[in-house]
Amino acid sequence: MQPREPGPGRREERTAWGTFANPQAGALNYVTAADRVAAAGSVRHGTVFTLGIGIFDPRGDPLSADRPKAMLMHYRDWSHYQAGRCEPLPGGVASVDDGVFVSSHGTTHIDALGHIIADGVMWDGHDAAEASVRLTWASVAPLGNAGVFGRAVLADVARYRGEDPLDRRHHVTLAELLATLAAQGTEARPGDVVLLRTGSLRRYYESGAEEYFRDYSEPGLSYEPELIDWFADGRISGLGSDTLANELPESPTIDAGYPLHRYLLRNLGVLFHEALWLEDLAAHCAADHRWEGLYIAAPLKIIGGSASPVNPLFVK
Amino acid sequence: MQPREPGPGRREERTAWGTFANPQAGALNYVTAADRVAAAGSVRHGTVFTLGIGIFDPRGDPLSADRPKAMLMHYRDWSHYQAGRCEPLPGGVASVDDGVFVSSHGTTHIDALGHIIADGVMWDGHDAAEASVRLTWASVAPLGNAGVFGRAVLADVARYRGEDPLDRRHHVTLAELLATLAAQGTEARPGDVVLLRTGSLRRYYESGAEEYFRDYSEPGLSYEPELIDWFADGRISGLGSDTLANELPESPTIDAGYPLHRYLLRNLGVLFHEALWLEDLAAHCAADHRWEGLYIAAPLKIIGGSASPVNPLFVK
Amino acid sequence: MQPREPGPGRREERTAWGTFANPQAGALNYVTAADRVAAAGSVRHGTVFTLGIGIFDPRGDPLSADRPKAMLMHYRDWSHYQAGRCEPLPGGVASVDDGVFVSSHGTTHIDALGHIIADGVMWDGHDAAEASVRLTWASVAPLGNAGVFGRAVLADVARYRGEDPLDRRHHVTLAELLATLAAQGTEARPGDVVLLRTGSLRRYYESGAEEYFRDYSEPGLSYEPELIDWFADGRISGLGSDTLANELPESPTIDAGYPLHRYLLRNLGVLFHEALWLEDLAAHCAADHRWEGLYIAAPLKIIGGSASPVNPLFVK
């Protein structure tokens, strides 16, 4: 499962295409059974952090204006019974029922590997024709079938820099990521999900949507050849952060929009965990000086879907 | 946290109202930090089972006709790019984007404790006025805040009886549940999620929706005073099964529809995990003779919602 | 605006492509200003029939199982005020607010001319690429811009045959259509909308959805070369009926599904008005022996949409 060298016709980009036993699970293949046992065994205190953000938060939900907001559709609630629109069952049971609409990328979520196309080619070298309408290759369903269960390490860059939140145009370089991990006394291991805290989502809730999206940018990683190699050589299975897009929207290094979605997600099969709530976890980590733990995320098996909302757990 | 005795005005029903430190998390309060550590430590092989069913399964999704089907709304896919409706970003990144509508109780899900009302009263004794429109008490969001992480035990009743699937009007009594657990060499412990396999969901996919919902019934537990006591005294945190409603729709013991939703969920705060896919897990358990493991489910924090779709993990 | 003869490469099909001043309005171009003045002037009694069916009819709405049902999403109603979720404005005004989801072809509607593609070609010879994602050619919006206002004539075939409703596999031939019109003392004129009553929608409400869609068929017209010529030579602007699809689903004359959608709608630009409620109108016509009148329908200007729900008026 060593990522192979780029071949001719691959534009000299490093990819992990063709290297995985379960290709639609991408870099989740790096997580071994032994890793999972070890991660489970790392749980010492039974303290659970849930990293999903609220849906229908009264302060507003952080999604860009081009995506429809979530809607809760009330099929039946107590007011229906009071108004005589329906009757309790024999025995007295009345029930509240509803449906929910949510933009797949509009709350805490994991991207499908088929979410990104470049040069007409998707993850693992498949033709973009499989991304016409529903994804027939690398939708989020195979990630839901596999489940994410393993070790994660938090790199609290905002705390490391003493700039919390990070400036929204701040470029977290590989060097800074590694320095943060080193300062924490942590390291990333094969199979890990690497979590980056920037303080951005907290800023959203403090400043509001209008302020957040005005002249929009978010701090984060961006393209560096060494960063791509670090993920590939390190067999990193996922990247997560408390931002909406997991990377600087405009790259300071190359003329490209969201390049890591191409070089990490589409090329290497790295799972993107986006819009994570990391504040409470990070405070705890700073207090007990342990920035690693068991991380679990279970995408819904939305067949053909480009992402799934999730509520990941980090257990220490 | 001992469930208190029913008082006057409580209609002699046993409830756990007023007994929990975090009342909106209900019987999840029974799961202690030590339970969580022990459950994590029980992972031996790192084998993960994902118990959610597919959404948009080509064989149809198992939900009753009165609930709207799921919809995948395509905001942007490869055909948009081909048709010239949008352009890749600089650097070549194109992306697929969508939203999803799903009936909260129309796929694998966990019920909010506020899902059920009886006699104008909700979980923990709150007035049903808090179930008018969005739930302002005991919505699914507090369950998402807590997360479900602990031990589960599978009672494979269909295998125990040698009737797979169980007849759809079969009443699984407490005696039969206990006999199944005993035959397996298992027991339910405080904090556990008890999972019941009936074979019903497999029947759905084999027979199709029309057959499944014609003269509809599903096998399962139903009201018995001893069963209620068993859950309360045993401090069971959750009940799950491979059926849509977790109990016999029409009770053979009392004149009531869905009585366990009243006596377990509303009265005791037991979480209901519904429409679980248990076939693969059960086959594995039968092979290795271990019917217990680490169980994780993370409802989305749908503020005000009556349930959340989930994709639970069972790890052995 | 004479429909032109089929040319080479057109597979010898008669089309009206390239013949209209306002091509996206199709056969509505046949309706002249003088026709509109005459139709308005034909109103004698000021009796209005509204031909739309209900949405959320308690007896069920007649749409096929593959289309999602309509949903009414309650943003705010009186129960919100009672529950203290919102407050009336100064001066005491409280308001009820909602949104509606409806399948465009799932209630009384008019098809966009771009609804149908054959051999990769749409109405007026445009390439089907304009039907990728939203319609960029011949969506329903241009029909909404134009509006339908002119003369309609009702051919009450069910009454003419004394078979009401018609057998659901009954083929209404051109000969029978003409015989019906003749027996009524009526004729179709250039610019007319021709309305065909079969009794089918009444059968839906009487028998229910399960019965209606079991071994589904509906009576109606089907492909005959003479019928196509009759529409083209007669400059008929629209075809409507009290069925869901305006034609026999399986053609008794050629090996084709829904051939009139190709030969009339896509080739000639004839507007299809579907799922009309004609029972009350037809009873009135039979009583006063006038089967013609002013017909108005105004599709919503759904830019890119394949149809629009409408509530047509017939005024006598």
Next chain:
Amino acid sequence: MQPREPGPGRREERTAWGTFANPQAGALNYVTAADRVAAAGSVRHGTVFTLGIGIFDPRGDPLSADRPKAMLMHYRDWSHYQAGRCEPLPGGVASVDDGVFVSSHGTTHIDALGHIIADGVMWDGHDAAEASVRLTWASVAPLGNAGVFGRAVLADVARYRGEDPLDRRHHVTLAELLATLAAQGTEARPGDVVLLRTGSLRRYYESGAEEYFRDYSEPGLSYEPELIDWFADGRISGLGSDTLANELPESPTIDAGYPLHRYLLRNLGVLFHEALWLEDLAAHCAADHRWEGLYIAAPLKIIGGSASPVNPLFVK
């Protein structure tokens, strides 16, 4: 059908409650069959104006931020066929299919009479309990059953004042409305829909949503006792305008929000036609000096709905 005098307990407000043969149609009862025949007979040139605005306008759709935007849900389009996701029928027919979600008050629409509640009472004196969840009294469906067909008169206040668009806080008084009508040589007659042009919707499309809704106001009528009497005594059936709310949001005359929704719609049963596109019509009227014509609007029969999108026709 004379509006009755306010009685005790009616807070001295003038209402038309209890005066109509078809109460759920409100002031549409003022339109007589003779009025309809006369309006139809007034059509001289057969020129049709469609007054609905586009849905999914590339410039944005004018709805306030608290209402969800419209969505077009693609069930099937040409890209599905190209991607091999579905096959044309025998005979070659392929089809595009979709559904549409729209906020009922978020495009050109007619309010249900049950849209407004004051002091716990709805139109015609019904208790607000009938506005819990779906409207069971005075929803938009009865207006759809009746249909709007009659005379309308346009009062082009923006042109009259030479201020186009009107300042967004401009109060159009009854005196100014009457002066406009007089200057045009027009009058309002019993049964009429009175249309007021302010230029506001054009401003929306010219300035964009952010500018339009910043410090939001729209010009229009507001509460004056004489205005209420003018509508009641004049038997006006409807009020329409090119604004989103048909009146000044904040009244300059009394301490009330949207008072005309109470005094005209709820009390008198006057239909509110909102967000009409009047620019093209108004230009034509100014050119031919005729500000009256046949007006038709047909709400969808959304049972229980608080409004319906419409595309009204004005025919001269």
